[in-house]
Amino acid sequence: MNTKTITCIECPVGCRIGVDMEGCRVVKVSGNKCPKGEKYAISEIENPMRVLTTTVAAEGLGIRRLPIRTSAPISKANIPEVMRVIRSVKVSRPVRVGESIVKNVCGTGADIVVTRSVD
Amino acid sequence: MAAAISAHESGVKDILLLERDLYLGGLLNQCIHTGFGLTYFKETLTGPEYASRFVERVRAIPSIEVVTRAFAVRLTGEKTVDYLIPGHMVSVRAKAVVMATGSRERTREMAHIAGTRPAGIFPAGLAQRLINIEGYLPGKNVVIVGSGDIGLIMARRFKLEGAEVKAVIEIQPVTRGLVRNVVQCLDDFGIPLYFRHKIAHIYGKDRVEGVDVVRVDEEMREIEGSRFSMGCDTLLVSVGLIPENELIEMAGAELDKKSNTPVSGRMNETSLPGIFVCGNSYKVYDIVDTVSACAENAGRMAAGYLGKVEQQV
Numbered sequence: 230m231n232t233k234t235i236t237c238i239e240c241p242v243g244c245r246i247g248v249d250m251e252g253c254r255v256v257k258v259s260g261n262k263c264p265k266g267e268k269y270a271i272s273e274i275e276n277p278m279r280v281l282t283t284t285v286a287a288e289g290l291g292i293r294r295l296p297i298r299t300s301a302p303i304s305k306a307n308i309p310e311v312m313r314v315i316r317s318v319k320v321s322r323p324v325r326v327g328e329s330i331v332k333n334v335c336g337t338g339a340d341i342v343v344t345r346s347v348d
Numbered sequence: 349m350a351a352a353i354s355a356h357e358s359g360v361k362d363i364l365l366l367e368r369d370l371y372l373g374g375l376l377n378q379c380i381h382t383g384f385g386l387t388y389f390k391e392t393l394t395g396p397e398y399a400s401r402f403v404e405r406v407r408a409i410p411s412i413e414v415v416t417r418a419f420a421v422r423l424t425g426e427k428t429v430d431y432l433i434p435g436h437m438v439s440v441r442a443k444a445v446v447m448a449t450g451s452r453e454r455t456r457e458m459a460h461i462a463g464t465r466p467a468g469i470f471p472a473g474l475a476q477r478l479i480n481i482e483g484y485l486p487g488k489n490v491v492i493v494g495s496g497d498i499g500l501i502m503a504r505r506f507k508l509e510g511a512e513v514k515a516v517i518e519i520q521p522v523t524r525g526l527v528r529n530v531v532q533c534l535d536d537f538g539i540p541l542y543f544r545h546k547i548a549h550i551y552g553k554d555r556v557e558g559v560d561v562v563r564v565d566e567e568m569r570e571i572e573g574s575r576f577s578m579g580c581d582t583l584l585v586s587v588g589l590i591p592e593n594e595l596i597e598m599a600g601a602e603l604d605k606k607s608n609t610p611v612s613g614r615m616n617e618t619s620l621p622g623i624f625v626c627g628n629s630y631k632v633y634d635i636v637d638t639v640s641a642c643a644e645n646a647g648r649m650a651a652g653y654l655g656k657v658e659q660q661v
């Protein structure tokens with residue numbers, strides 16, 4: 230059996246979590262102060278996921294960049310590809326917080342949503 | 349905004365909210381990453397999302413008048429506020445004032461880094477504004493001094509935008525920022541973090557060309573023979589924040605000269621009756637949820653003060 234220590238990033242507490250593994254499978258998670266930590270630890274070992282936040286170009290809206298996020302965590306491995314797609318996105322109409330501007334980006338299942346309203 | 353809302357909820361009828369930028373939300377607008385709101389809204393939001401929740405609440409309250417592009421330039425102990433708006437200056441007499449002026453970044457000069465003074469040295473938060481609001485990438489090959497949260501977040505930000513991030517240099521043996529930011533901003537991108545190291549020298553004539561890094565011992569003295577060079581065109585400085593309190597100082601409030609925060613008997617108070625301070629200008633906070641709670645307290649205290657003043661009349 231293999232043991233690894235990781236830091237939970239789900240909240241500012243930053244618990245140190247011990248993960249016991251057999252091969253690539255997680256068998257035991259310890260040290261997390263809440264259930265979110267266990268979920269995080271398993272995903273972090275098996276397929277690390279992150280919410281991606283960045284900006285897209287805004288045109289004629291009084292601001293130059295519009296902040297966006299993925300609507301759900303995406304696999305870390307997809308981040309470079311998603312960034313490439315985002316670079317070509319331009320928003321030139323008023324949008325509201327939470328509005329989705331790209332559906333199912335790169336087949337990740339997550340949308341690109343804006344995080345700021347502009348009129 | 350949180351102070352205005354809580355003052356309203358505590359019964360204050362006439363509230364003026366001054367903002368020097370074009371829009372409400374301040375620093376949150378450039379903090380596009382997630383991690384805000386876990387305590388306050390029970391979900392994790394980006395900075396602009398967190399701010400917009402408050403903007404919507406403020407807009408729904410008619411007794412809060414919002415003036416943007418209003419730059420407060422003077423405050424008196426009698427609670428007169430002078431502010432500039434494009435074209436002219438306005439003077440208002442308030443019965444109570446809540447300051448939410450935030451903080452500014454400590455600079456390279458305050459960190460005492462030797463060397464030349466070329467272009468390419470930015471406080472990390474300024475670089476954040478340039479990238480996330482203005483849309484400029486201030487450099488392609490970056491070294492970051494100080495492992496404060498803004499510095500860590502900017503390491504990831506530069507990397508995502510295609511720049512190289514050489515290293516984060518921290519003089520202390522531990523990070524000043526949250527551990528989660530070390531994990532998701534540095535470890536995720538393989539960016540090295542050097543503890544107990546400092547920048548010994550900055551090189552470059554017109555633009556930064558590189559830095560010397562040196563290891564320090566427990567007394568912060570350079571360890572001989574440990575010096576090495578790193579080429580870079582940009583140096584980000586993330587070495588903490590200083591509360592912005594010039595206006596209350598002008599009004600005659602007593603400040604603690606070391607921390608630049610108001611000397612006060614109770615939370616959010618100043619030495620001047622009816623003038624309150626909240627958020628990062630009261631004390632530098634790590635987490636915005638706490639700032640909102642602090643601001644709400646200031647709003648309630650201002651309302652309480654007004655109640656007492658009115659009884660005396």
Ligand code: SF4
Nearest residue numbers: 237240243244263266
């Ligand atoms: S395990 Fe729970 S408490 Fe600990 S860091 Fe993760 S989310 Fe926070």
